[in-house]
Amino acid sequence: MTKIDPLRRGINIKDYDWFKIGDTSYDGEGIVIIRGKINTRKRQPYLDPILYIGVDSYKVYKTTNASDTVVYIYKKNDDGKLYLSYHNHYTRRFQDLTEEHQKTLKTTNAQIKLSKRNEVIVLGIETDKKKIDVSFTDVYRMKMEEIKVKYNAEFWDNFNLPPPTEYYKKVLKN
Incomplete structure (x- = not known):
């Protein structure tokens, strides 16, 4: 999750041509929406970053990419500092199959289509350093699905689901 975040990874602003594509508002502040188009290597338009930046504070409230497969939304805490409140990542790719996998799956195809969706909703923030366990630092090298989370x-x-989407209805049918 942190490896693909453009703010953590860093954006070299000189590598992009920036264009204003819209504006909106958030929490009483005007927001400008800008899109970067990379100018240094072969373009992959789906990777172009889109940033939602506060006009007064210059804070980035949302980042996404042109294909909307990666979304990061930031909100203000009680001190006015931003924190990651929502993340969504969807990816599709093809994976090569070994002969053993082909036999198990009963297919002759050399590749299989994979898709993966991660979604994170931040429910609260702990700022008391005495309550934060910093000894488990391997979490930054792990994939999101490998992190053990206790059932709550x-x-x-008390969880309220949003209304079913077309994707959700399609999955239920299959």
Whole structure:
């Protein structure tokens, strides 16, 4: 999650041609929406960053890419500092199959189509350093699905799902 975040990874602003594509507002502040088009290597338009930047504070409230497969949304905490409140990442790719995999899957195709979706919703922030365990630093080298998360019954008892999307209805049919 942190490896693909353009703000953590860093954006060399000179490598992009920037264009204003719109404007909006958030929390009483005007927001300008800009899109960067890379000018240094072979273009992959789906990777072009789109930034939602506050006109008064210059804070980045949202980042996404041109294909909308990666989204990061930031909100203000009680101190006015921004924190990551929502993340969504969707990817599709093809994976080569070994002969053993082909036999198991009963297919003759050399590749299989894979898709993966990660979604993170931040429910709260802990700022008391005494309560934060910093000894587990391997989490930055792990994939999101490898991180062990304890089941929280209270969360699931009070969780409200949004209305079903077309994608959700399609998955239920299959």
